[in-house]
Amino acid sequence: MAKQGQWVLVKLRQMIMSGDLAPGTRIAEIPLSEQLGVSRTPVRLAFRTLEQEGLLQREGRRGFSIRKVGEKEIRDAVEVRGVLEGLAARLVAEQGLSKKGRAVLLECLEKGDTLFSKGTITEEDMSSYHDLNMVFHQTLIDLADNSALSLAVARNNHLPFASYSSIAVDLKALDREFMRLKLAHMQHHILVDALERGQGARAEAVMREHAYAGALYFEMFWGNRRRYGDVTFITAAAE
Amino acid sequence: MAKQGQWVLVKLRQMIMSGDLAPGTRIAEIPLSEQLGVSRTPVRLAFRTLEQEGLLQREGRRGFSIRKVGEKEIRDAVEVRGVLEGLAARLVAEQGLSKKGRAVLLECLEKGDTLFSKGTITEEDMSSYHDLNMVFHQTLIDLADNSALSLAVARNNHLPFASYSSIAVDLKALDREFMRLKLAHMQHHILVDALERGQGARAEAVMREHAYAGALYFEMFWGNRRRYGDVTFITAAAE
DNA sequence: ACTCGACAAATTGGATCCAATATAATTATA
DNA sequence: TATAATTATATTGGATCCAATTTGTCGAGT
Numbered sequence: 001m002a003k004q005g006q007w008v009l010v011k012l013r014q015m016i017m018s019g020d021l022a023p024g025t026r027i028a029e030i031p032l033s034e035q036l037g038v039s040r041t042p043v044r045l046a047f048r049t050l051e052q053e054g055l056l057q058r059e060g061r062r063g064f065s066i067r068k069v070g071e072k073e074i075r076d077a078v079e080v081r082g083v084l085e086g087l088a089a090r091l092v093a094e095q096g097l098s099k100k101g102r103a104v105l106l107e108c109l110e111k112g113d114t115l116f117s118k119g120t121i122t123e124e125d126m127s128s129y130h131d132l133n134m135v136f137h138q139t140l141i142d143l144a145d146n147s148a149l150s151l152a153v154a155r156n157n158h159l160p161f162a163s164y165s166s167i168a169v170d171l172k173a174l175d176r177e178f179m180r181l182k183l184a185h186m187q188h189h190i191l192v193d194a195l196e197r198g199q200g201a202r203a204e205a206v207m208r209e210h211a212y213a214g215a216l217y218f219e220m221f222w223g224n225r226r227r228y229g230d231v232t233f234i235t236a237a238a239e
Numbered sequence: 240m241a242k243q244g245q246w247v248l249v250k251l252r253q254m255i256m257s258g259d260l261a262p263g264t265r266i267a268e269i270p271l272s273e274q275l276g277v278s279r280t281p282v283r284l285a286f287r288t289l290e291q292e293g294l295l296q297r298e299g300r301r302g303f304s305i306r307k308v309g310e311k312e313i314r315d316a317v318e319v320r321g322v323l324e325g326l327a328a329r330l331v332a333e334q335g336l337s338k339k340g341r342a343v344l345l346e347c348l349e350k351g352d353t354l355f356s357k358g359t360i361t362e363e364d365m366s367s368y369h370d371l372n373m374v375f376h377q378t379l380i381d382l383a384d385n386s387a388l389s390l391a392v393a394r395n396n397h398l399p400f401a402s403y404s405s406i407a408v409d410l411k412a413l414d415r416e417f418m419r420l421k422l423a424h425m426q427h428h429i430l431v432d433a434l435e436r437g438q439g440a441r442a443e444a445v446m447r448e449h450a451y452a453g454a455l456y457f458e459m460f461w462g463n464r465r466r467y468g469d470v471t472f473i474t475a476a477a478e
Numbered sequence: 479a480c481t482c483g484a485c486a487a488a489t490t491g492g493a494t495c496c497a498a499t500a501t502a503a504t505t506a507t508a
Numbered sequence: 509t510a511t512a513a514t515t516a517t518a519t520t521g522g523a524t525c526c527a528a529t530t531t532g533t534c535g536a537g538t
Contacts, residue, residue: 001490001491002490002491002492004491004492005491005492038492038493039491039492039493039494040492040493040494041491041492041493041494042491042492045491060499060500060501061499061500061501062500062501
């Protein structure tokens with residue numbers, strides 16, 4: 001696909017991920033192609049791609065809409081993420097942790113240690129933690145060296161909350177966030193320890209729990225949105 | 240998508256799955272649209288869809304090609320299948336086995352028992368076994384009631400050997416095939432027992448081993464193709 | 479025999495148009 | 509006023525064309 005086609009795809013994905021196009025919003029080829037200043041062809045192809053990814057759904061002759069994602073679907077996806085990342089952890093432990101991979105993971109741990117050693121956390125710290133969290137998880141997946149797994153993880157990651165590319169934080173309760181992220185960070189430590197010891201079952205178990213911990217937090221927010229106020233998503237840049 | 244577009248997609252997928260278009264074969268929009276008697280537009284869309292599914296790969300200005308799948312990729316996919324179906328088994332055991340679901344699974348077990356009670360197996364028996372195997376596995380996935388899981392399984396199933404929709408059999412060694420399939424069938428029995436008892440960990444473990452057993456067989460064939468002669472794939476009808 | 483350059487052919491990406499069909503809006507009728 | 513019928517509009521699917529770019533072929537020169 002050429003540059004313009006790629007641009008349309010990325011642009012549309014951005015509009016969805018950023019909330020400019022909210023879930024349930026209807027979109028159609030002609031108005032969007034006019035808005036983006038291109039012909040219908042690249043828009044049509046982008047629609048198909050994003051439909052196949054699960055971000056859009058077809059509304060027949062009314063066009064397409066941004067697919068709404070319910071609570072159960074997110075929970076389902078977290079469950080799948082848990083077993084997939086658990087598999088990654090087990091594979092890495094079984095294969096042995098390479099020097100290079102170990103170095104990357106240790107660097108993430110050290111950075112996190114530095115962040116949490118202050119006893120408090122700022123919004124900027126959150127962003128830093130998010131970056132290192134992404135590097136950590138992606139490194140683990142890459143180290144597993146299983147193409148089907150990498151693909152399955154990527155495909156499962158299109159939902160907020162279900163993916164390590166997006167963490168939800170309550171900026172009005174930073175002390176609580178501090179404790180929560182520190183716990184997640186300790187789980188990273190435990191994982192690396194298990195990997196170094198070649199303990200596959202332990203590594204798998206801690207990664208599964210790691211995913212569930214994220215799901216538990218999601219449930220707190222989702223079920224009590226009024227009580228917990230506004231939530232900020234720190235997300236990955238659009239692909 | 241309209242009927243013609245769907246037809247082109249299904250047709251092309253059939254041509255790939257059946258081997259009419261062999262791995263590595265180059266295909267392009269214009270010749271294929273002429274061959275199928277349609278314009279380029281539906282062919283273009285089908286190419287994109289199948290590219291996204293992983294069946295085609297882009298060759299730049301030389302068009303597309305049927306993607307070759309190597310041994311490791313298949314093994315990787317079996318590994319992922321193992322943990323996904325293991326998750327399905329665990330979820331079903333945790334949720335409790337419904338009457339309806341139990342009835343379907345038990346019917347599959349009974350049919351299998353009848354097949355294997357003869358002490359020998361014919362090619363037609365193989366086909367029957369394949370059908371009930373598919374129903375069994377798909378029922379399990381459906382009973383898990385996890386949308387992300389169903390999607391992940393479906394997406395992982397595009398490779399032969401890695402999917403329960405395709406089993407490889409050596410028609411020249413039916414006694415050996417009998418024993419192998421009987422073992423797989425016994426694993427189905429064990430799974431249902433675990434489900435009925437609500438034993439999540441046991442259910443998960445037997446399903447994982449079930450997938451690995453298929454992978455082991457694949458390795459026997461792949462590594463010794465000369466020795467084992469021709470292999471017949473009994474596959475699902477194209478979707 | 480090999481290499482290079484010119485030209486032709488092949489291929490995709492995008493634009494535009496037409497047809498079919500569903501949806502929405504308007505008008506007529508009870 | 510409410511409902512049904514009619515008309516207008518919106519939308520996708522497919523066909524066709526043009527442009528850009530890559531790839532392949534052929535001929536000439538060394």
